Amino acid sequence: MTAMIFTDIPVSEIDLSDTGFRITGSGCDIEHLSASICRYGIMVAPLVMCQRDKYIVVSGFRRIEAALHSGLSRISCRVMPAGQFLDAALAAVTENSFSRELTPAELIRATTLLMGFMDAKSMAENATSIFNMPLNPGYIHTLARIHTMPDPVLDLLEQGQISIKACKNLLTLDSDILSEFLHLFSQIKVSSGIQMEIIAWAKEICALEKISLSRLIQESPLDGNDAGHRDMGALGKQFKSFLAQRRFPALTAAKFKAQEQIKTLDLDSGCQLTLPENFEGMVYTMQMEFKNEDEFNMRLNRLAKLSEHPAFKSLMAR
Template sequence: MLSDSEPVSNRMACPLRMSVFLKELKCYVFLFLLQPFTAEDAKSKEMKYEYEEKTVPLSKIDLRDTTCRLGISIDADSVVESIEAVGLINPPVLAGKGGSMYRIVCGFRRVKACQILGWPTIPARVLPGVVPLPDLLKLAILDNRAHRCLNVIEQARGIHKLTAYIHPGNEIEVLAPLLGFPPNKKVFTKISTLVELPDEIQAGILDETISLEVAVDLCKFTCMDAISFFDLFKKLKLSRNKQREIIALVGEIAVREGIWPAEILQCQQVSDIMENPDLNRNEKGSKLRAYLKQRRFPELARAEETFRESLKELKLGSHLHLTPPPYFEGDTYSLRMTFKSLEDFNRCRRDLEAISKKAAFRKILTDF
């Protein structure tokens, strides 16, 4: 469980809520621990910090310190107009970080907005002395969750930042209620891997360019390979299943040919497909998948092409459908015919009789 100087077994680590009491210029922040056994237990495990309202020079706030930041970037545009109109209603929470500099605990967008507006100083709530880092992180998480649910990237970053302070084996029990994800090992594993991805791919998860499942698939690749996949998916806007199919095909080709996945995605054949002005997005996606299948399974691709040519010679029409065995493994074919009347049925029967005498049909049955 979360700890600083106390033994792990002596502290519970899942804050549920934050109560802030103001008295003149001083405030007391209480972080209550989740699921106390009794009210008495809750009191005994209470962590109390006194902080002070101060006016702090913006030059003394280290905007590069992202220790307590959960988001990918600081988008302050939506806050600038509000602060310009009514001022800073809710001051950020800061903590000293040595010397005269401060670290932002809560309120990255507010501080950034004030910087954009050219404020030389900013009102802030400053925590005293040296506050244990896990407590700063918990406070930052609670501040975010007071307004909204954390997104999956914020959850991933919360896991990454707090895991070092948790007793091994207790991560899910402690972090699921704190960060707001289901207490499930499979979910925890998926979310926790996302911090390995470049920021642009993490942003792509949030704007739904790729799904969580696809992002997890990309975690097993190098940064360069993952970005190559992501750039492709941004252009094609494929479904989740088709994205995963491409990832699997490229990964298998890379292993088979002993090259990097990025080399496959940047090869001339792929470039020709992606840059063809006569193809729309769906056509490019179909041709790319066909090319990758042909490269991954060359013998199967040749068999499929030969089969298609033989079908053209048979001229089955729309009422007869011949299907080969899956992957051309085996010798059982399927034939489906559609008809609306006895006359249609007799026509199908006559066509079948004629087809059975064609050399192309005999070739299909003997060559595959």
């Protein structure tokens, strides 16, 4: 790594508009960091590069932004000589990756930054010393391709509303369908696995029914004027349920019938009968809660009588 010097720099000479080495997102809240700087100062000096009559930031964007917010006029920085771009890119990545685990969006920015100076094979060979984790060339190329997707992708990754796996699944779609999916995931929040199910089911429904994705979404619970003000997790569950019913109508109907049969069993709050996951297996789960021996025996007796209940027999015979 190129030798660097420590010096105090006027904030006015630091060009925050040059984000070429930025790994972190630009929408981070700096209020707490600003308060910490006001009280304790900057604990780790930002790294900048001297460029003619200004300095560009290599690492420490948030610290400098927070210092500006705190009203500081000068900041103590580590300064790299001009023109050391590979060293600067490596420093930008390693300083972040060895202080904490990179987020998916940060990993994409980091690999894309380094691909301007080294190939995927070299990056993979040195991944543990650069990213603090192993990476293979294929995965690095995938991350670089995701970086070429429309701007909302990194924002959605930053917010945890889409995963790298889901992005990879969307790479081959045309721009209009891709934009529809990105808009969809901006309205809901579900796990990576459910994101994959939603993408697969939506594509299958559109193909089977010969309709557009936009029309499918219009017919879903998301097509409401107040969707932006509703809980994104709840909307995600509703949308998945809508797709499941649309894609697997017979299975959904059978599952609903089974749930209605369970209700007729009139189990008390201390007993819960759960259907097999995805209603595909044959293993049911019975959960029983009790506070004392009498309650235990009472619930056992209640469960023992279930085998004679017509709804229970019908449920087991499905």
